[in-house]
Amino acid sequence: MNAPMNDILLDIRGLTVSIPTSGATVEALRGVDLSVRVGEVVGLVGESGGGKSMLARATIGMLPGRAETGGEVLFRGDDVLRMSEPQLLEHRGHGVAMCFQNPRAAIEPLRTVKKQLADRLKLHQRLTGPAASAESVRLLEAVGITDTPRVLGSYAHELSGGMAQRVMIALCLACDPGLLLADEPTTGLDVTLTRDALGLLRSLATDQGRGVLLISHDIAAAAEVCDRIVVLRAGDVVEEGTTSQVLTAPHSEYTRTLLAAVPDIDRPLPRTATDAATPVTPRRPVAEVRDAHVRYRARFGSSGHHALRGVDLTVDRGETVGIVGESGSGKTTLARMLVGLVSPSSGQVVVAGNDLAKLRGSRKRALRRSVQMVFQDPLGALDPRRTVLDAVTETLLAQGVAKPERERRAIEVLRRTGLDETFLTRLPHELSGGQAQRVGIARALVCEPELIVFDEPTSALDVTVQAQILDLITELGADGERGQLFVSHDLATVRAFCDRVVVIYHGEVVEQGTTAEVFGSPQHAYTRRLLAAAPRLGGRIPDTVSP
Incomplete structure (x- = not known):
């Protein structure tokens, strides 16, 4: 749905933001022009330090106190930079509502979802009592939540990542905003949750007539839902146009560099080694998992959890194995088991020829030095x-x-x-x-170490930095003496440089093989569903998305 040209919600004109410091003045934004119309999703992309967060702060009137500004930030014709404090309090929420990168951390931890929704409905829509209760249920259903009584009574720590993201969007909608400002809303989410979150943002624009400004370093995610894309570098807009124009015919060399660094699941494999159906050298396992189960006992009234179910896995020296699956599938439990942080309830874990369950004292400490982990944050x-x-x-x-x-x-x-x-x-x-x-x-x-476990090591990094880290990991694995396990929800990244792929679903390995086999001819329905959900530079979520 394309909004009329004059139906502009946000109109930023010549925005400059300078921050005086003891040494010099930092020019955070330099003459930025940007607009968002009713029913439109605009993507703001670029690397860390480019000015994306400063532009977001200007939009909601929360610039640093010492900031010096120029230009205009017009929302429905009123300049945010010149609003009084009472006007800003109304603007933040009812005018522009912000969805943060870590939704669980942004939801108040000591109050239920119901109470937080009630606060916003009372402040911004003057709703109380039964009317507020009914609207709370409607908002949760609007973002695709069906078990509304349970969620309304939940606290932040009781919500999954995807559920927390939906609750955060519902909290924003309770303010009845004209513009939703989504700051890295898919960072850390698996491919199906990412697609759900992006589809929800798209539907808020198309079906409800709201504007959405999507701030992201994930260009493939932005490509899925955005009508237009604005590229920001070092405080300057270096490219702006329709999504198709920016992706297929970028004018800026910087944009071309960003696009070249984006892992794309539809690109050909860069390494022919993954095309081999069988290894060309004898296998030299550095880690083996045999029929491993992990069961967590029931606590505080819960029924317990069977996190891993009969998992078999081998990692050879000189090999990088990718582990993929949705949140809660068991990926992290498997990684922690290989480094000795989780013990299997049954089965066997062998690293460098040693059964971890049989090691004690100094031998166990010595082996742990042979297995190292690189973390997500x-x-x-x-x-x-x-x-x-x-x-x-x-x-x-x-x-x-x-x-x-x-x-x-x-x-x-x-x-x-x-x-x-x-x-x-x-x-x-x-x-x-x-x-x-x-x-x-x-x-x-x-x-x-003989084995390095990488747990989502690039999910929080910009695309160009991500590419550099992946090149480094590939280089480290090339010496042939070390095995590498790469846990990730980013299927495009896994395809780009892993030799083999293991797919986990509800604690079970449902498919594994060479990268070429799994991505080229997936055998399991779950694998096909994951691949279909992965963001693509050339793809787009339809305008009408069911919650």
Whole structure:
């Protein structure tokens, strides 16, 4: 549905934002023009530091106090930059409502969904009592929630990631906004939840006549639902046009670089090694899982959970194995089991020829140094009070390695990851997301492990940084002496560089094979459903999407 040209909700004209600092003035935005019309979804894409978040803050009137601004941010004709505090309180929510990247963290933890919906309905729609209760049910049903009584009585920690995202959108809709500002709404969601969230945003624009500004580093996700795309780099708009124009005929070299870095599930495999149906060298397993079950006991009235059901898995040296499946499928449980953080209820886990269940004391500690894990949140995995040197050499210190040798080995692994010795004294807050993930990989490498488990290592990174990290992981796996397990919900990324793929559904392995086999000719219905749900640069969710 295309809105009339004069039906503009948000009209940003020549917006500049400068932040004075002790050293110099940082120009966060420089002459930005952007508009969103009724019924339109506009994607704002670009890398971290490009100005996306600053533009979002300007839209809701929450710029830093010392910010110096120029230009206009017009919402329904009123300039947000010149609104009074009472006007801003009305504007935030009823004018523009914001959906945050981590929905569970943005929902109040100590109050039920029902109470939070009631607050917004009373403030922005003057609804109370039975009318508010009825509207709360309607809002939850509008975002595809069927078990409304349970969800209304739930707290944030009782909601799954996909359910929390739907609740957050319902909380935004309770404010009856004209414009929904969605900030990285699909980060961390699996492919089916991503498709659901994107489809919901599309339907809010098409069916309810709201505007949507989708801020994302995931260009493939934006391509699914956006009418237009605006590309932001270092505070400047470098490209703007219809989604088709930007994706198929970009004018900016920067846009072309971004698009080239996006993993696309429909692109040909970049490595012919994955096309081989059988290995060309004898198998050398570094990790084997045999008929493994993981059962969590019932607690606090729950019925317990059978997380893994008879899983068989082998990871060879020199091989990268991708583990894919939806949230709750058992991917993370499998990863934690391989590094010794979860013990199987039955079955066997063998790493480097050792049965983990039979190891004790020093032998168990020694083996754990042979299996390392790289985590999803690179900054969150680092102690904010400790330097990069401390983080990288923690294991060596526990082994009693002398300080000069620890520093030498730290510099060596940092160089392997593309950093240098100047990073040794830095603290985590002085690192970008990509640098922090390189430090995490260096920390895993320093004790020369035989198996590295990567748990969603690129999901929070920009596409170009993601491409650099994936190149690094591929390079590390090329020496042939180490096995790598890559856990991810990003099917395009898995296809790009994994040798084999294992598909998990409700704790069971339902399909596995070479990447070419699984992606080229999937045998299981669940695998086909996952592949169909994956965002595509060339694809688009239809305008009318059922919740």
